Every structure is written in C-alpha cells, then in structure tokens.
Amino acid sequence: MVDFDEHIARALIARHAAREGPLLPILHDLQAEFGWIPEEAVRLVAHVLNLSRAEVHGVVSFYHDFRDAPEPRPVLKLCRAESCQARGADALAVHAEAVAGDRIAIETVYCLGLCSVGPNALTGRDHLHARLDAGAIDALVAAL
Amino acid sequence: MSLVFFLSDDALALACGAERVAAALRAHAPDAEIRRTSSWGMHWLEPLLEVERGGVRTGYGPVTAADVPAILAGEAEHLALGPVDGHPFIAAQTRLTFARAGRTRPLDLGDYRATGGWRGLERAREIGPAAVLDAVTRSGLRGRGGAGFPAGIKWKTVAEAAGPVKYIVCNADEGDSGTFADRMLMEGDPYCLIEGMAIAGFATGANKAFVYIRSEYPHAIAKMRAAVEASAGIVAPFAIEIREGAGAYVCGEETSLLNSIEGRRGEVRAKPPLPAHEGLFGRPTVINNVLTLAAIPFILAEGPEAYAEFGMGRSRGTMPIQLAGNIRQGGLFETAFGATLGELVIDIGGGTASGRSVRAVQVGGPLGAYFPPSLFDTPFDYEAFAARDGLIGHGGITVFDDSVDMARQARFAMAFCAAESCGKCTPCRLGSTRGVETIDRIIAARAAAPTPVRAELVGTQSTAGQPLPSLSTAEKKGSTSTSSVQTEKGQAELTAALTLIEDLCETMKFGSLCALGGFTPYPVLSALHHFPEDFGGAAETAPAGSEA
Ligand SMILES: Cc1cc2nc3c(=O)[nH]c(=O)nc-3n(C[C@H](O)[C@H](O)[C@H](O)COP(=O)(O)O)c2cc1C
Ligand code: SF4
Ligand code: FES
Numbered sequence: 001m002v003d004f005d006e007h008i009a010r011a012l013i014a015r016h017a018a019r020e021g022p023l024l025p026i027l028h029d030l031q032a033e034f035g036w037i038p039e040e041a042v043r044l045v046a047h048v049l050n051l052s053r054a055e056v057h058g059v060v061s062f063y064h065d066f067r068d069a070p071e072p073r074p075v076l077k078l079c080r081a082e083s084c085q086a087r088g089a090d091a092l093a094v095h096a097e098a099v100a101g102d103r104i105a106i107e108t109v110y111c112l113g114l115c116s117v118g119p120n121a122l123t124g125r126d127h128l129h130a131r132l133d134a135g136a137i138d139a140l141v142a143a144l
Numbered sequence: 145m146s147l148v149f150f151l152s153d154d155a156l157a158l159a160c161g162a163e164r165v166a167a168a169l170r171a172h173a174p175d176a177e178i179r180r181t182s183s184w185g186m187h188w189l190e191p192l193l194e195v196e197r198g199g200v201r202t203g204y205g206p207v208t209a210a211d212v213p214a215i216l217a218g219e220a221e222h223l224a225l226g227p228v229d230g231h232p233f234i235a236a237q238t239r240l241t242f243a244r245a246g247r248t249r250p251l252d253l254g255d256y257r258a259t260g261g262w263r264g265l266e267r268a269r270e271i272g273p274a275a276v277l278d279a280v281t282r283s284g285l286r287g288r289g290g291a292g293f294p295a296g297i298k299w300k301t302v303a304e305a306a307g308p309v310k311y312i313v314c315n316a317d318e319g320d321s322g323t324f325a326d327r328m329l330m331e332g333d334p335y336c337l338i339e340g341m342a343i344a345g346f347a348t349g350a351n352k353a354f355v356y357i358r359s360e361y362p363h364a365i366a367k368m369r370a371a372v373e374a375s376a377g378i379v380a381p382f383a384i385e386i387r388e389g390a391g392a393y394v395c396g397e398e399t400s401l402l403n404s405i406e407g408r409r410g411e412v413r414a415k416p417p418l419p420a421h422e423g424l425f426g427r428p429t430v431i432n433n434v435l436t437l438a439a440i441p442f443i444l445a446e447g448p449e450a451y452a453e454f455g456m457g458r459s460r461g462t463m464p465i466q467l468a469g470n471i472r473q474g475g476l477f478e479t480a481f482g483a484t485l486g487e488l489v490i491d492i493g494g495g496t497a498s499g500r501s502v503r504a505v506q507v508g509g510p511l512g513a514y515f516p517p518s519l520f521d522t523p524f525d526y527e528a529f530a531a532r533d534g535l536i537g538h539g540g541i542t543v544f545d546d547s548v549d550m551a552r553q554a555r556f557a558m559a560f561c562a563a564e565s566c567g568k569c570t571p572c573r574l575g576s577t578r579g580v581e582t583i584d585r586i587i588a589a590r591a592a593a594p595t596p597v598r599a600e601l602v603g604t605q606s607t608a609g610q611p612l613p614s615l616s617t618a619e620k621k622g623s624t625s626t627s628s629v630q631t632e633k634g635q636a637e638l639t640a641a642l643t644l645i646e647d648l649c650e651t652m653k654f655g656s657l658c659a660l661g662g663f664t665p666y667p668v669l670s671a672l673h674h675f676p677e678d679f680g681g682a683a684e685t686a687p688a689g690s691e692a
Contacts, residue, residue, distance in 0.1 A: 020425065021387075023407030028359075028388055049407075062409040063390035065359055081321035082506055082556070083542045086469035087497065110393060110560070112360050113318065113327040114156050115542065116187040116467060116474025126362035128159035 004038045013048050023049065023059055027066055032125075036067035073105045074144040077122040080108045083115030088133075092119050096137050104144055147176040150194035150201070152246070154183035154331050155363040156324070161208060162191040168209035169193075172216055182332025184246030185476030186233050188497075194228055203228035236492065238454060239478045240442045240462050241435060242325075244333045251370055256335045262378065264441030268343045276347040276444065277303055283448035284460030285440075289315050289396075289433030290508070290537045290659070292459075292526045295440075298430055301420035302348040305428035310350035312341050313405070313424055313431040316357040316364070317389055317396035320509025322468040322540030326434035328476055329464075330357070330364040333438070334371035340437035342379040343444060344430055351382055354424070356401050358389040393510075393564040397658050398431045400566060411566045412658045433538070435464060454480035459525045467493045469506075469542035479524075486520030489543055500545040504553070504675065508537025510560050511663035513670035514553065518684070533670060535663070550675035551590065554645075555583040557667035561660060571652045572661025579648050579668065585641040590680030592634020638680045645672065 012029040016022040023045070030041050037060050046053045060066045078093055093106070100106050114120045117130040121140065129140060149169050151162055169178055184192060189205030195215065196202075203225035204215050214220040225231055228246065239245065248255035256262070268276045281296025302310055314337065318326040329337060341353045355372075357365050365388055372384045387405055389395055395404045399413035402424050423429025439461065443451045452460045459481035465488060467474045472494035489495070489505055496502055504514045513534035515522065522528055529536045544553075558579030565573045649665035656662040677683040 019385075021405045021407045024387065024390060024404065028390070058409050059407065062411075063392050065389075065391035082510060082553070083322045083469040083540075085553075085556070086542055086544045086548070109360060109391075110564075111319065111321045111323075112155075112159075113324040113364075114159050115322045115324055115469065115540070116471065117156060117160060117190070118469075120159065122360070126366075128155055128363075130156065130159035 002034060004034055004040050006040065006044065008033060009041050009044055010048075013045060017048060023051075023056070024063075027060065027063075031066060036070045071105055073103060075105045075107055075123070076100065076140065076144060077107045077109040079110070079112050079114075079118060079120045079122075081111040081115075083111070084118035084120060087118040089119040092132060092134065092137060095134050096141070099138055099141050104141055146196075146198065147173060148196040149173075149176055149178045150181050150196070151178060151191060152183040152332075153180035153250070154328060155361070156187055156328075157183055157190045157192070158363070160190045160206065164209040165191045165193060165207050165212065168212035172212050179249055182245050182248060182250050183328060183476075184228055184231075184234060185242065185328060186228075186231065186473070187475035188473050189225065192225075192228070201227060203231070233473060233475070233477070233492070237478050238462050238480050240451065240454075241329070241336075241438050241464055242333070242476060242478045243442070244336070245328070245476070248333070250332050250334060250367055251374060253335070253374060256333075260445060261335055261441075262339060264444035265339050265342050265346075265379070267444045268346050273303065273347045273349070276343060279443060279448045280347070280440065281448075283439075283443040283451040284455070284458070285436065285443065285451065286459065286526070287433055288435035288439070288463070288538065289398075290320075290511075290535070292536075295432060295436050298420055298432070299344065299348050301418070302350070302428045302430045305421055307428055309352075309425075309427045310348060311424045311427055311429045312344045312348070312350045312353035313398075313402065313419075313429055314341055314353060314355040314434060314437055315396065315398060315401060315431055316355055316361075316368075316434050317393075317401060318358060318361070318434070318538070319393040319396045320511075320538050320540050322506065322509060322542035323466050323538045324468070325464040325466050325476060325539065327361050327364050329434055329438050330361070331367050334367050335375055336441055337368075337434055337438050338371060338375050338379060338384060340440035341384060342382045343440050344432070344437060345382045348428075348430055350428075350430065353382070353384045354387050354405055355384065356387045356389060356395070356405060358395075359391055392566075393560075394566045394658075394660055397566075397660065400658075401431070402429070409566075411568055412660075414657060435538075456480075456482035456523060456525050457527055459527070463524060463536070463539050465524065466538075466540045467543075468540055470496045470498055470545050471541075471543040472497050481525050482523050484520060485515060485522045485524065485541070486517070488524065488541060489520065493541075493543065496543060496545040498545045498547075500547065502543055503546040503548050504544045504550060504671075506542045506544070506553075506667060507540070508535040508666075509540050510557060511535070511659055511666055512537050512540075513666045514550065514674060515670070516674045516684070519674075534666065550671040550678040551583060551587050554668045554671040554679075555580055555587070557664055557671075558583060561664040565660060566658075569655060569657050569661055571655035572657075572664075575648050575652045575655075575661070576664060579645065579652075579664075582641050582645050582648065583668075586638060586645070586679055589634045589638040589641060590678075592631050592638070592680075642672070642679065642681075 016025045119132045121129045192205035193207045204223040285295045286292040395410040400410040404410045419429045464478040561576035
C-alpha cells in the first residue's frame with residue numbers, strides 16, 4: 001500500500017478515460033495502486049469523468065472488491081461457498097480466524113472456481129491454494 | 145530417447161501445486177521439454193503429469209514435487225494412469241466444446257489451428273450471416289448461463305435490429321458455486337471462445353465484443369487478455385475487450401452486467417427493453433454465456449446436425465457438467481443431455497470424497513434445488529429438472545455427505561441472497577434477511593420437535609474418522625438431548641416459523657425482478673421439503689440418504 005498521490009492517480013485515470021465505460025477499470029487500477037479507494041481519488045475520478053461524487057461513491061460501495069478504508073494487514077480470502085462448505089470450509093474458517101489473530105485479515109470469498117478440490121483460498125492477486133486443512137492453513141498464515 | 149512432459153497451467157492445477165512439480169522437473173531433467181497444456185478436467189488427479197518417452201505417453205497423478213525422481217526412474221507405478229485419453233473418465237465423455245482439454249497449449253496458435261481451430265469462422269465467412277443464423281437455430285443450442293434461452297432466436301433478434309453499432313457481450317461472471325467450466329474454457333482454450341464471439345459478431349453485424357470476467361478469476365483474465373492480443377489479426381475487424389468484474393454475484397445477471405460494464409452500480413434493469421433491442425450503451429446486444437459461445441465453432445465447422453444429434457427432448461447437444469463439492473472424482477464431465485443425476489454422482493463421480501453416504505446434491509448453483517438420492521433418476525435436461533422443482537443452471541453439481549445440516553444450507557441460501565441482492569426489490573432485499581432470522585428460529589426450535597432431530601445421524605457421527613468435519617455436528621448432538629418439557633411451546637414456535645418461511649418464499653418467488661430473489665426459494669424449499677427431519681419434522685417416506 002502506498003499513500004495517495006495525485007499525479008499517479010491522474011495518470012491511471014487518463015489511461016482509461018477514453019474507453020467506453022471507463023469507471024470500473026479506473027477503480028480497479030486505483031485500488032491496485034493504493035490498496036483502497038481514498039476520498040481524494042473519488043473526487044478526482046468524479047471530476048475527470050464528469051460524474052457527481054455521490055455517483056462514484058455509489059459505485060465504489062456497490063462492489064465487494066472496492067475498499068473504502070485501507071486494510072494494512074495481509075489478507076487471506078477463504079472460500080465459503082457451497083462446494084467448499086461440503087468439504088469442511090466452515091470449520092476451517094473458525095480455525096483460520098483463531099490462528100490469524102489480529103495480524104492477518106481473514107476475508108470471505110464466494111467461489112474461486114476450484115469447487116472440486118476445496119476448501120480453497122486466495123492470497124495476493126492470484127495465488128491460489130487448494131485442498132486446505134488445518135495444517136495447510138497454519139503454514140499459509142505463518143508465511144503471510 | 146527424447147523426453148517431453150505435459151503439465152497443465154490451469155488455475156486448479158496451479159492451486160494443487162503444479163508449479164512445484166514443474167520446478168522439480170526442471171531440476172531433475174534439465175534437458176527435457178515441459179509443455180504447459182490445458183487441464184483434462186480430472187481434478188482429483190491434479191497435478192496430472194504426462195510423460196512422453198520415445199513417443200509413448202503415460203499419465204501420473206496426483207503428483208507432488210517429491211514424486212518426480214521416482215517417476216523419472218520409472219518407479220511410480222502407484223501413480224501411473226496409462227494413456228490419459230483412454231482413462232475411463234475421459235473415454236466416457238462426449239467432448240465437443242472441450243475437445244482440446246488436456247491436449248493443447250492454451251495460447252499456442254499453431255496448436256489451435258492444427259486441431260481444427262478457425263474452421264468454424266472460415267465456414268461462417270463462406271456461407272454468410274443468414275446461413276450462420278440458420279445453423280445456430282437448427283443446432284438447437286440453448287443458453288448455457290442458466291436460463292436455457294435458444295441462442296439462434298437471440299442472435300436473429302439482434303441481426304434484425306436496426307443500427308450501425310451493435311455489441312456482443314460474453315458473460316464470464318460464473319459466480320455459481322460448483323461451476324468452473326467457463327474458467328476452464330477461458331484458461332484452456334481461449335481461442336475457441338474468441339472464435340465463437342467472432343462468429344456471433346459476423347452473424348449479427350456487431351463489430352465489438354466485451355468479455356466480462358469475474359475478478360476471482362485472475363488467471364482466466366490474464367489468458368484471455370493474451371489470447372485476444374495474439375489473435376487480433378485473425379478476427380479483425382471484429383475487436384474484443386476484456387472487462388474485470390468487482391466481486392458482485394448479481395452482476396452475472398445480464399442487465400446488471402451491462403450496467404457494470406457501463407460503469408454503474410450493478411442493479412438489475414427491468415425488461416423490456418430486452419438487451420437484444422436496447423442493451424449495452426442502449427445498443428442491440430447479444431449477451432451469451434462462455435459455454436454458449438464456445439459451442440459455436442463446432443456447430444459451424446461440423447454442421448448443426450452433428451451437434452443436435454446429441455441430447456434429449458428440447459435439450460440438444462452436450463453439457464459440460466461440473467462435478468464438485470464432496471465428490472471422489474470431481475471435475476469436468478461433458479456429456480449429451482440425458483444422463484441421470486445418479487449416474488453422474490455415483491457412477492462417474494464415485495460418490496463422496498469423505499467415503500460417507502451421499503445425502504444431498506445441489507444442482508445449478510446457489511439458486512438451484514437440493515436433491516435427495518431418491519430423485520437420482522432425474523435426467524440432466526432443462527425440462528426434467530424444472531418438472532421436479534429444480535434447475536440445471538450452469539451445470540454445476542455440488543455433493544454433500546450425510547454430515548450436512550440442511551437447515552443450515554437453507555439458511556445459507558437466504559444469507560447469500562441478502563448479501564448479494566442488488567437492492568431493487570423489497571422481497572429480495574428484506575425478505576432474505578427475514579428468511580435468515582426465521583430459519584434461525586427453526587434451528588433453535590427444532591430441538592423441541594417430537595421426532596428427535598435426526599437421531600440416526602447422531603448415531604453415525606459417534607463413529608470416529610470423519611475426514612471432513614462440519615460445524616453443525618456439535619449443535620445437532622446437543623439438540624437431541626433436550627428434555628420434553630419445552631416441547632409444546634417449541635412445537636408452536638416451530639410450526640409458526642415453518643409457515644412463515646413458506647410464505648416468505650412465495651413472496652420472493654413472485655415479487656422479485658430477477659432470479660436472485662426469485663429462485664432463492666428453490667434451495668430453501670427443496671431443503672425443507674426433501675429433508676424435513678432437519679427442520680424438526682418427520683423424514684420423507686423414502687428416506688433420503690438410505691441408498692448410494
Ligand atoms: C443472479 C443471477 C446471476 C447470473 N449469473 C450468471 C453467470 O454468472 N453467468 C452467466 O452466463 N449467466 C448468468 N446468469 C444468467 C444471465 O442473466 C443470462 O441469462 C445469460 O447471460 C444469457 O446467456 P445464455 O443465453 O448464453 O445463457 C445469471 C442470472 C441471475 C439472475
Ligand atoms: S430480485 Fe434481488 S437481485 Fe434481482 S433485481 Fe430484485 S433486488 Fe435485485
Ligand atoms: S465453492 Fe469454493 S471454490 Fe467454488
């Protein structure tokens with residue numbers, strides 16, 4: 001996570017501004033850069049795309065992916081959807097919360113498309129973990 | 145003797161450790177070639193490694209890095225699978241859409257063309273748009289995203305719509321738990337989807353496509369971006385843009401998805417207007433699921449009759465069925481419509497992974513019904529499932545063993561609807577929250593029911609060795625030992641809550657704009673009706689879970 005920087009934000013917005021429907025690609029890039037969507041970024045996006053701030057806020061708050069507050073801790077996204085439930089994800093989530101303590105954020109994701117080899121988790125942008133059990137969670141949490 | 149390895153770089157193989165296997169191969173056989181292919185779809189065997197020695201190809205799986213030296217020394221008989229294309233799980237399939245799965249390198253244009261790639265697009269350009277529309281209609285292809293709407297009719301509507309600008313939108317939001325065929329297709333055979341979209345554009349007069357891929361699929365997004373770039377010249381002047389979702393299940397609903405691409409909140413639009421008339425940016429738009437579009441190249445290259453020859457009734461062709469959850473042999477099984485649920489779960493899937501008996505299967509994702517084994521004779525067909533108050537949806541089958549608590553599953557269905565509702569209709573937004581509260585009351589009150597809650601389950605759970613523990617176990621054990629003093633009051637509370645949940649489901653069914661609110665009653669009511677013993681009632685006469 002880096003502090004908000006208006007120059008960087010302007011450059012990211014400019015990359016997409018000419019596209020059809022630029023708002024989601026812009027918000028994704030801003031979040032990838034800053035780790036969340038700061039208020040200054042909302043104001044800037046609204047200004048450049050000629051939208052109201054309320055409209056941009058409305059979009060940010062609608063989608064689960066966009067954060068309106070920073071999350072400084074490492075994040076482990078554990079799948080809690082039905083196919084992973086059928087393979088023990090609920091009990092594993094209790095265990096994960098316990099070992100994560102305050103150091104790691106355990107978040108819920110609904111399906112990673114690996115539904116035959118659950119319970120599954122995602123760390124970072126694209127690091128997937130399958131066939132998790134308590135031991136695997138311990139190792140994952142320790143490595144984060 | 146030349147040595148070539150074949151190892152998938154599909155997200156599931158990576159999640160199961162394929163990269164560690166690749167590193168071990170490089171360390172132990174530095175001169176050998178490693179080809180990163182798509183996945184065969186036999187997920188319980190991933191990472192699946194194929195070794196070609198002097199032209200003979202043998203599979204091994206599931207392989208860990210530690211197994212590599214033994215495999216190279218020819219001493220890993222316990223992992224050997226023989227020729228993978230002859231494996232019973234593969235040989236039993238009819239792979240039309242997934243014909244290349246396991247066989248080609250996803251981004252290799254040479255592999256694609258050598259296996260019949262672009263023949264459908266070439267054929268389309270030869271015969272012209274009207275003949276393409278006719279072929280798609282005659283194939284009988286219905287939308288694979290869930291609703292099963294005939295693709296030919298949708299395309300024809302857009303082709304006939306006036307206007308210089310039209311769009312193709314590929315729905316790759318695949319939010320249903322228990323489904324992964326869109327992901328596998330995009331990661332394993334991206335040019336097939338691109339070819340399907342280009343044919344759709346040619347037939348309808350659309351020059352631009354958007355592929356809306358959920359953000360939970362970073363590998364599919366990367367592969368599709370690379371494939372779009374590499375094939376741009378082949379499909380030109382048709383242009384394709386990849387768009388990333390942002391973690392909202394409802395954005396799989398077609399009008400919500402269009403709003404999302406336009407940069408709005410993913411709220412569902414009222415229909416009419418249909419997207420075919422006024423879709424993306426108000427223009428005529430074809431919106432199809434990944435599998436619908438990926439079926440198109442075969443239909444054009446081999447002819448609509450070759451596709452329609454498979455299937456049953458009004459469900460023509462094949463369906464890539466996804467076997468998921470607590471299943472021994474999970475993965476992708478493409479087959480003609482008509483196989484029964486029991487054949488798929490027991491004969492093909494091998495029953496549960498935990499070794500316990502199958503108690504319930506949810507078909508069609510979070511909005512699909514739960515079926516007990518007593519309904520395992522239901523053939524995989526749109527109409528047959530509808531006749532039994534279920535749906536096939538996007539073709540996902542999630543298996544649960546006998547440790548499942550169906551009241552908890554019903555509660556989850558309501559909670560999921562509450563979490564993912566776009567907020568537009570009251571029955572969906574508020575009804576689902578009331579649903580969660582009501583099921584909580586049922587769970588609290590069922591302890592007092594005259595029939596002890598699934599005493600037989602408590603019995604089996606005392607035997608040790610439950611490999612896949614479930615949270616609900618402890619609660620259920622506690623619940624049976626409640627004294628009968630509270631019985632009367634509890635029974636009244638239970639009856640009231642059960643009536644309320646039925647009413648709530650009726651209201652949601654008929655008062656919701658889209659299937660999120662409208663179909664959440666399917667999992668809830670099917671759980672309640674087929675597994676009443678988990679809700680404090682008496683078991684169905686043909687007890688669920690007694691077979692299999
Ligand atoms: C809540 C909800 C979620 C949906 N999710 C998806 C999805 O992830 N993928 C999909 O193709 N269709 C999904 N659909 C169905 C689409 O609205 C639409 O029917 C489909 O994209 C049409 O394409 P097809 O005719 O090729 O199936 C969903 C529908 C609803 C109501
Ligand atoms: S049923 Fe639910 S998700 Fe669908 S439009 Fe209504 S509120 Fe939105
Ligand atoms: S349900 Fe967990 S990966 Fe699909």
